[in-house]
Amino acid sequence: MPNSLIRSTGYWVPSNVITNDELVASYNAYAERFNAENAAAIAAGEVEEVPLSNSDFIVNASGIKRRHVYEKEGILDIDKMVPQIAPRPIDQVSTQAEFALKSVHQALERAGYTGADIDGVIVASSAQQRNFPGLSCEIQDAIGAKGFSFDLTMACAAALYGLHIANGLIKSGEAKRILVCSPEMMTCINVHTRRDVHFIFGDASAAMIVEADDGRPGGWDVLGTHAENKWSSALRSDFGFINRAERQIDPDYEPHLDQDGHRVFKDVVGFAPKVARNLMKKIDLEPEDVRRTWLHQANIRMVDMIAKRILGRDRTEENAPAILDEYGNTSSSSVVMNFQMHSDDMAAGETGVMCAFGAGYGVGAAAVRKR
Numbered sequence: 123m124p125n126s127l128i129r130s131t132g133y134w135v136p137s138n139v140i141t142n143d144e145l146v147a148s149y150n151a152y153a154e155r156f157n158a159e160n161a162a163a164i165a166a167g168e169v170e171e172v173p174l175s176n177s178d179f180i181v182n183a184s185g186i187k188r189r190h191v192y193e194k195e196g197i198l199d200i201d202k203m204v205p206q207i208a209p210r211p212i213d214q215v216s217t218q219a220e221f222a223l224k225s226v227h228q229a230l231e232r233a234g235y236t237g238a239d240i241d242g243v244i245v246a247s248s249a250q251q252r253n254f255p256g257l258s259c260e261i262q263d264a265i266g267a268k269g270f271s272f273d274l275t276m277a278c279a280a281a282l283y284g285l286h287i288a289n290g291l292i293k294s295g296e297a298k299r300i301l302v303c304s305p306e307m308m309t310c311i312n313v314h315t316r317r318d319v320h321f322i323f324g325d326a327s328a329a330m331i332v333e334a335d336d337g338r339p340g341g342w343d344v345l346g347t348h349a350e351n352k353w354s355s356a357l358r359s360d361f362g363f364i365n366r367a368e369r370q371i372d373p374d375y376e377p378h379l380d381q382d383g384h385r386v387f388k389d390v391v392g393f394a395p396k397v398a399r400n401l402m403k404k405i406d407l408e409p410e411d412v413r414r415t416w417l418h419q420a421n422i423r424m425v426d427m428i429a430k431r432i433l434g435r436d437r438t439e440e441n442a443p444a445i446l447d448e449y450g451n452t453s454s455s456s457v458v459m460n461f462q463m464h465s466d467d468m469a470a471g472e473t474g475v476m477c478a479f480g481a482g483y484g485v486g487a488a489a490v491r492k493r
Contacts, residue, residue, distance in 0.1 A: 124334040126292040132228030135190040142177040152200040185422025189324030189450035218251040222305035225327040237265025242300040246284030280454035282486025286347040288332040299333040306453040324450035328458035345489040348401040394479040395431030409434035418478035419456040
């Protein structure tokens, strides 16, 4: 049974940046207009007042100071508050596939490969631009890869679910080299008119090349992977193809992107570290032997607590770096970005643990050792 390794990674973020102050100014202008236009209904208790936001609230709640976004003006326009992305003809590469390829090409270049060296493509992200054909099929064609391709959606844990599946396929002999890519255009999913979520997400694309060990130096040995779920609807996005039918019954129906933040925090902080520690126990990896953990960037308090429970010691920027302040929550791409940004300084033989957690609740974990 061949061992698998991560040969290379890649990530890409857009150059457009929205600061907290910019986002708050836009959101508050929207809220104040809504409240003024609905003052009578609010006073009568028929409509809920839209609360105001502020930058200190965002930093305290999440640790986020800025986020990189695919399209900026539409998000900040109080008459729109969604990115403005033009539809493309079907004979052109789709927006999300193009977004994915930014990181895919970087991962291929870092590995010294072309698409022809890939025999499997997994698109692992929170959502895909269309239901079918699979975004993975389009990316596979764009890079000239062979073999199979498929999409999977497991929210913020998707990239590590993709790694878990790739690891199993390689160990079984079904594939020799798999591309796992996570193009996360989360500002298109977000509801920028809701105070509790308007600040959370940024956009980013990340990719990993996972392959069978052929004895060449470099890369990261995959010591083990694990994925586990515990059902919850406390964090959800209801955008999907059934919405069209639902609106035939209720024209005012709006799909939800919402969360019970306190419940999610409590549940995930309890669940995610157990999944990672169970993996570590299975491969006889003690917390003191883990140099670093790379975590999904949900919010800074979750990062602090989950890191401490995995490592058995307080989080520092050395043992569990955070990238939230610059990028916000970029869903499943964040753990791969974090890994690439904060792994070059590790020495051969040193071990780290990735852990990502999100809606579902789904948790993915992987232990890796630098070669």
